[in-house]
Amino acid sequence: MRRTTALRAALSAALLLGGLAGASALPASATDSPAHRTQAPASGALLSAMQRDLGLTKRQAETRLAAEKTATAVEREAKRVAGSAYGGSWFDAARGRLTVALTRGANADAVRATGADVRLVKYSARQLDAAKSRIDALSAPAGISNWYVDPKAGSVVVDVVSAHRDDNDVRAFLTRARKAGPVTVRQTSHAPSTLAAGTVGGDPFYTGNVRCSIGFSVYGGFVTAGHCDQHTGAVYGWDGSYVGNFQGSSFPDNDYAWVNVGSGWWTVPVVLGWGTVSDQLVRGSAEAPVGASICRSGSTSHWHCGTVLAKNETVNYSQGAVHEMTKTSVCAEPGDSGGSFISGDQAQGVTSGGWGDCTSGGETWYQPVNEILNRYGLTLHTA
Structure with missing residues (x-):
C-alpha cells in the first residue's frame, strides 16, 4: 500500500534508494559503529514485533x-x-550471556x-573453518541443502534433504566431506531456494523481469x-522512474550487488517498518x-523477526553454492530478496533465499x- 502523506511519500522514495525493504529475486571500508555506543532505545513498535515473532513479553x-x-x-x-584457542561463540538467550568456546x-x-562464559572444545574455529573450506571445494549434489560451522557441535554440520538421503551421489559427497574434518550430518525436509518473483505491484525496484528491494x-x-541483477542494465523504482544501474x-558463489543512484533519487539511512514498526534508523553495522534477535524488512512479507542461527554457512541453491x-x-517469501536484515539499529545483511513462508514459518x-x-x-550511510 502506498504511503498516504506527502512526508511518507517523500520518505518512501528515499528509502527505496537508500536501503530498506525486501526483494524478489533470490539467488569504503565497512562502517562498524559499536552497537554499545550507538544503539538507540528500542521503539514500542519494535518491541511489539519481537513479542509477536519471538513470543516475548515487553x-x-x-x-x-x-x-x-x-x-x-x-x-x-x-x-x-582467546587468540588461537578461539573456537567460536554464541548468545545464550535463556541466560542472556555470550558463550565462548x-x-x-x-x-x-x-x-x-x-564477561563471557566459557566452554572447552576439541577444535578451534580456525580448524573448523579450514574443514568447511575443504568441503566448499567439493561439488555438492542437489540432495545436499547446506553446510556450516557449528561451534556448539564442534563440527561442520551438513544438512541433507531427507528425500535424498540414500542417493548414491549424496552418500559419496558425505564420504568425501568426512575426510575434510569433523562432520555432523543432519536431515532437513526442505531444500533452499532463492526468493525470485515476477514483476508485481508494491514498493520495489525493477530490473529486467524481476522485482527486488533495497x-x-x-x-x-x-x-x-x-x-537480482538480470544483466539488463537499468534499474527502475516503484514508480517506474529510472534509478541507476548495477555497478557490481x-x-x-556470493549473493551481493550494488546499484548507483541518480536522476532525482537519493539515499537515507533508514529501513522501512511497513507500519508494523516505525521506520528504523541505521546507525552502523556491528555484527x-x-x-x-534479528529482524527483516521485505516488500512482500514486510517486517518479521527471529534469531541468528548460524554464520559462515554454504547454501547449495540450484544455481550453485553461495x-x-x-x-x-x-520467515521470507518471494519478493523479499535483497531486503534488509537489521539487529537493533545495526545493519546485518541483505536477504538471499530460504524455505517456507510467513504463514507456516521457515x-x-x-x-x-x-x-x-x-x-x-x-561506505554505509548511517544516521
Whole structure:
C-alpha cells in the first residue's frame, strides 16, 4: 500500500534508494559503529514485533535487546583475548550471556573477565573453518541443502534433504566431506531456494523481469542481492522512474550487488517498518552474535523477526553454492530478496533465499553487509 502523506511519500522514495525493504529475486571500508555506543532505545513498535515473532513479553524483549548489545561488544574482546584457542561463540538467550568456546583452558580466566562464559572444545574455529573450506571445494549434489560451522557441535554440520538421503551421489559427497574434518550430518525436509518473483505491484525496484528491494543505503547508491541483477542494465523504482544501474554483482558463489543512484533519487539511512514498526534508523553495522534477535524488512512479507542461527554457512541453491551466508529463523517469501536484515539499529545483511513462508514459518539466509561494503569499497550511510 502506498504511503498516504506527502512526508511518507517523500520518505518512501528515499528509502527505496537508500536501503530498506525486501526483494524478489533470490539467488569504503565497512562502517562498524559499536552497537554499545550507538544503539538507540528500542521503539514500542519494535518491541511489539519481537513479542509477536519471538513470543516475548515487553519486559523480556527490552531485557534481551540490552543483553544482546552487551554480547556484541563482549564478543569482539573475547575473541581477541582467546587468540588461537578461539573456537567460536554464541548468545545464550535463556541466560542472556555470550558463550565462548576455547580449545584449552589457559585463556579461560581472561575470557571470563570480558564477561563471557566459557566452554572447552576439541577444535578451534580456525580448524573448523579450514574443514568447511575443504568441503566448499567439493561439488555438492542437489540432495545436499547446506553446510556450516557449528561451534556448539564442534563440527561442520551438513544438512541433507531427507528425500535424498540414500542417493548414491549424496552418500559419496558425505564420504568425501568426512575426510575434510569433523562432520555432523543432519536431515532437513526442505531444500533452499532463492526468493525470485515476477514483476508485481508494491514498493520495489525493477530490473529486467524481476522485482527486488533495497538492502541498505551506501554513499552513492544501495546494496542488494546479487541474483537480482538480470544483466539488463537499468534499474527502475516503484514508480517506474529510472534509478541507476548495477555497478557490481556476484551470484552464485556470493549473493551481493550494488546499484548507483541518480536522476532525482537519493539515499537515507533508514529501513522501512511497513507500519508494523516505525521506520528504523541505521546507525552502523556491528555484527550480531549467533543467538541474537534479528529482524527483516521485505516488500512482500514486510517486517518479521527471529534469531541468528548460524554464520559462515554454504547454501547449495540450484544455481550453485553461495558461501559465507548467515542463517536465521526469520520467515521470507518471494519478493523479499535483497531486503534488509537489521539487529537493533545495526545493519546485518541483505536477504538471499530460504524455505517456507510467513504463514507456516521457515528459515532465511542473508549475505553479511560488511562483506559487501568491503568488496566494493562502499561506505554505509548511517544516521
